[in-house]
Amino acid sequence: MEKLISKLTEKHVLFTASFAIRLALVAYGDYQDRTMAVKFTDIDYHVFTDAARFITKGESPYNRSTYRYTPLLAWMLTPNIYLNMVFGKILFIVCDVLSGLLIYRILRLRGLSSESARRVCSLWLLNPLPMGVSSRGNAESILAALVLGTLLCMEGRRLMWAAMLYGLSVHMKIYPITYALPIVLTLRTPGTTEGKDNQGRRWRRFIGFCGGFLNRELFLFASVAGGVFCILTSFFYYMYGWEFLHETYLYHLTRRDIRHNFSPYFYMLYLTADSRWSQWLGLAAFLPQLILLLVASWAFHRDLAFCCFLHTAIFVSFNKVCTSQYFLWYLCLLPLVIPHLSLSIKQGVGLLLLWFAGQGIWLCPAYFLEFEGYNTFLLIWLAGLLFLIVNCFILIQVISHYKPTHTPKRPKVE
Amino acid sequence: MYFVLFSVLACLLTCHCVVENGEKDENHCGFLKQWLEYTSVSVEISNKGFHREVVNTVELSPDVLSGVRVLLVHRWPNGIYIDPYQLASLRDHSDWQILLDSAIDLEVPAHKTSGFVTYLYPTLDEQTPNLLKVTIPIHGRYHEPSFVGKTSTSVEIQTPELLLRSKKCTQLNNFEPHTVVDAPCTVDNSSTCPWIKIQHQQGRGHVSLQFPVGDGSLMKPVCGGTLLVTMICCAALSKLMWKHQIV
Numbered sequence: 001m002e003k004l005i006s007k008l009t010e011k012h013v014l015f016t017a018s019f020a021i022r023l024a025l026v027a028y029g030d031y032q033d034r035t036m037a038v039k040f041t042d043i044d045y046h047v048f049t050d051a052a053r054f055i056t057k058g059e060s061p062y063n064r065s066t067y068r069y070t071p072l073l074a075w076m077l078t079p080n081i082y083l084n085m086v087f088g089k090i091l092f093i094v095c096d097v098l099s100g101l102l103i104y105r106i107l108r109l110r111g112l113s114s115e116s117a118r119r120v121c122s123l124w125l126l127n128p129l130p131m132g133v134s135s136r137g138n139a140e141s142i143l144a145a146l147v148l149g150t151l152l153c154m155e156g157r158r159l160m161w162a163a164m165l166y167g168l169s170v171h172m173k174i175y176p177i178t179y180a181l182p183i184v185l186t187l188r189t190p191g192t193t194e195g196k197d198n199q200g201r202r203w204r205r206f207i208g209f210c211g212g213f214l215n216r217e218l219f220l221f222a223s224v225a226g227g228v229f230c231i232l233t234s235f236f237y238y239m240y241g242w243e244f245l246h247e248t249y250l251y252h253l254t255r256r257d258i259r260h261n262f263s264p265y266f267y268m269l270y271l272t273a274d275s276r277w278s279q280w281l282g283l284a285a286f287l288p289q290l291i292l293l294l295v296a297s298w299a300f301h302r303d304l305a306f307c308c309f310l311h312t313a314i315f316v317s318f319n320k321v322c323t324s325q326y327f328l329w330y331l332c333l334l335p336l337v338i339p340h341l342s343l344s345i346k347q348g349v350g351l352l353l354l355w356f357a358g359q360g361i362w363l364c365p366a367y368f369l370e371f372e373g374y375n376t377f378l379l380i381w382l383a384g385l386l387f388l389i390v391n392c393f394i395l396i397q398v399i400s401h402y403k404p405t406h407t408p409k410r411p412k413v414e
Numbered sequence: 415m416y417f418v419l420f421s422v423l424a425c426l427l428t429c430h431c432v433v434e435n436g437e438k439d440e441n442h443c444g445f446l447k448q449w450l451e452y453t454s455v456s457v458e459i460s461n462k463g464f465h466r467e468v469v470n471t472v473e474l475s476p477d478v479l480s481g482v483r484v485l486l487v488h489r490w491p492n493g494i495y496i497d498p499y500q501l502a503s504l505r506d507h508s509d510w511q512i513l514l515d516s517a518i519d520l521e522v523p524a525h526k527t528s529g530f531v532t533y534l535y536p537t538l539d540e541q542t543p544n545l546l547k548v549t550i551p552i553h554g555r556y557h558e559p560s561f562v563g564k565t566s567t568s569v570e571i572q573t574p575e576l577l578l579r580s581k582k583c584t585q586l587n588n589f590e591p592h593t594v595v596d597a598p599c600t601v602d603n604s605s606t607c608p609w610i611k612i613q614h615q616q617g618r619g620h621v622s623l624q625f626p627v628g629d630g631s632l633m634k635p636v637c638g639g640t641l642l643v644t645m646i647c648c649a650a651l652s653k654l655m656w657k658h659q660i661v
Contacts, residue, residue, distance in 0.1 A: 039503075046503070047499075050499075065498075065517070066521075258556055259521070259556055264640055264644060265640060265644075267628065267636050267640070268640040268641075270556070270628050271559050271629075271630055271633045271636055271637075272633060272637065277637075285644070287648075288645060291648055291652060292648055292651055292655075295651075295655050295656060298659070299655045299658070300655070314651070318647075318648070369463070369464075370463050370464050370465070371462065371463040371465065373462045373463040373624065375566060378629070378632070381636060385639070385640065385643045388643065388647060392647040392650065392651055395651060396650070396654055399654055399655060399658050400654065400658065404660050
């Protein structure tokens with residue numbers, strides 16, 4: 001068994017096999033689309049392709065209803081129209097395998113042996129979930145590759161590249177903006193007053209703390225990332241106007257999807273959609289997310305990969321809208337965390353099963369509501385709360401059993 | 415003199431042709447009027463939940479008549495919507511084409527939008543069949559929560575208007591009790607034509623759909639419960655993260 005696993009995870013075999021399996025899935029998907037009533041390809045892929053078609057005719061991609069992404073994605077998919085519809089899917093599976101390679105490189109930089117690194121990144125490369133998502137035509141793998149690329153460059157201290165990739169990833173989807181907090185904390189000059197001069201005046205420490213943010217590296221990162229983001233945004237605003245800003249960014253920031261989804265806030269937002277408390281409740285729903293992101297940034301900024309994983313997991317779990325697509329945002333970072341977890345295989349599998357059970361408990365009443373017409377709103381609400389509790393429990397286990405790469409000073413645990 | 419005779423004969427021949435065509439037209443219109451008496455349309459709903467199918471059954475006369483075009487006009491309520499992209503993907507497998515009168519927002523709740531009209535053109539062979547079955551997929555919108563304890567809300571789908579026209583009958587002034595209305599000639603909406611709107615003796619019926627709605631009377635406990643659980647989770651996670659921070 002051991003020999004089989006080592007054979008399978010040999011570098012060339014692993015990456016080739018994972019690409020081949022994804023390619024086979026794309027081919028099968030094409031066959032299923034042509035012959036069966038239930039389609040393999042995700043509806044999003046048709047949205048991207050329709051938007052790309054509008055671009056080839058010289059029109060705005062936002063003419064396609066529900067296209068809520070950057071025009072860059074539609075531009076990248078124009079070969080779908082000029083060459084073959086399958087181009088986009090090939091691009092997504094290449095990014096998917098590239099993400100696996102980036103995970104491998106980051107793990108090596110963090111001190112793992114080649115064999116262990118390969119075994120861990122096979123958790124992504126041979127995982128049916130990202131395989132299915134990319135081969136069905138979702139663009140999540142592009143963002144996974146960009147985020148992992150940013151982390152790799154940060155680990156290797158190649159700040160220019162990290163900043164460019166980071167600016168590009170924020171342009172493509174908003175959620176990586178939350179990584180700005182730990183990145184800024186990582187790049188600042190560590191305060192000389194920290195831990196040493198506890199009797200020093202508070203204001204002096206505060207000034208010292210603020211002064212730590214004024215350094216060359218941080219300035220370089222902020223200007224390059226900000227520059228890339230602003231250039232892309234201005235260019236597309238010039239081309240497509242207000243509609244681009246609204247559909248790509250503002251819609252996601254103000255999105256109040258009252259239809260059922262995994263979010264614990266779903267039923268509350270549905271019932272209060274037209275009440276005068278709606279705005280206040282929206283703000284109240286945002287507070288836990290904000291507080292947790294601030295605490296996570298401060299507590300774990302020294303281990304950027306772990307911090308980003310926590311950030312994304314918290315962001316998704318406490319968000320006002322949560323669909324299964326969002327899970328990939330933190331699943332691509334999980335392989336970076338796993339080598340440092342002191343959980344046994346049994347405990348790990350137990351947590352995984354618990355996560356799936358939480359989703360299953362939600363999916364049951366949701367199915368009966370959507371496809372059978374039963375009024376299961378209350379059950380869906382309770383299942384949503386339960387899923388949040390399950391996610392928090394899993395995060396608590398991960399944080400409690402995490403051993404960082406280097407052995408920094410940790411405060412005494414009571 | 416021969417010239418005059420020749421002109422008179424030519425004139426008479428032309429008049430005869432025109433009258434004959436007119437008579438043919440009249441004959442055809444008369445035949446069409448009789449044919450219309452045997453038409454009827456009914457509607458059923460299949461599937462459950464938020465994704466349904468509207469099955470329109472159109473019965474036409476068993477007599478064979480060629481060149482007749484059929485149009486079904488649906489006036490949909492705000493409680494449901496049709497996905498134009500789903501229709502586009504079904505185009506290759508369906509024997510009808512549909513024209514929507516306005517853009518459709520797929521995500522807005524029912525009370526924030528209004529109904530819409532669709533024109534459905536079944537693809538017919540030259541010989542009009544005597545039974546047509548057309549299935550349209552529809553989706554329910556989310557409705558306002560109920561504050562009076564109702565667990566579902568009712569949406570009524572009216573029987574569609576059945577419109578007919580024939581290329582061979584152009585004089586549509588004698589089709590009482592049916593009326594003549596203008597509607598797009600074909601699905602590309604490039605021109606309008608006069609159509610005969612069939613009036614059914616039993617009047618237009620409707621079918622009712624039920625969609626679940628949220629319980630507005632639970633607003634306070636739901637808000638309270640949600641905020642309590644999220645705050646507790648937030649506090650627990652924050653405390654743990656602070657305890658395990660990496661300095």
